[in-house]
Amino acid sequence: MSQLELATEAGTTPRHLSFIETGRSRPGANLVIRLASALDVPIRERNALLAAAGLPPAYPSLALDDEAMKPVRSVLDRLLRTHEPYPAWVGTRGFRFLAANETAEALFPGLMALTPEAIVDLWFGPGPFRDLVENWQDVVWAGVASLRREVARANDDALAQLLRRAEGHAKTIPPPDPKARPELPVVCPRLIVGDRRVRTISTVVRFDTAIEVTASELRVELMFPADDESDAFFRERRAVAADR
Secondary structure, three states, rough: HHHHHHHHHHHHOOOHHHHHHOOOOOOOOOHEEEEEEOOOOOHHHHHHHHHOHHHHOOOOOOOOOOOHHHHHHHHHHHHHHHOOOEEEEEEEOOOEEEEOHHHHHHHHHOOOOOOOOHHHHHHHOOOHHHHHOOHHHHHHHHHHHHHHHHEEEEEEEEHHHHHHHHHHHOOOOOOOOOOOOOOOOOOOEEEEHHHOOEEEEEEEOOOOOOOOHHHHEEEEEEEEEOOOOHHHHHHHHHHHHHHO
């Protein structure tokens, strides 16, 4: 954005914005928040901008088990439970998984206990995940692109280190052919489980109107079957688990 575009979007003047950039003027909290909104700065980084201006944080940061977060936990629990027999995970910034439903845990056991670094190695490096995912090359590069977008929005050294770790794995993998006709309009794993080919399609649920740090960073990934055969696979696995 040009200085004029940013000033217009934030409801100030280019002259005042220039004074802020050069340190000749200190912004008030309202202007800092308007600038952050115009630049699509995440909630956590908005508090950091306020601190840099010598101002108190405007957005609370609560633990997920805080009483005030009870409605959020209720939504998360319901999403996980009602999404059965399909996999669902609750995660947050930096490849940290907080919860999963029974189907997700059965498909990728032990994921909740892994560190972010171990998850990056599992997802982007050689090993059991690579052997499970038929279109691993496409999934890896889509994951790198997603992580790059997240790093670009957040001033987070730990997240940037995870990106470098993922890129270190990906650099040995040829990028997908841009001329290839995609099987689906989104990149999602095609799993090979035994003699079954399971095609999936996923979507992510976020609290886009969050005004609190923890809620703003939560994401629920919901995996769906992409065809009838894959739907039958998940339902059969659920039925077997229920009989045990």
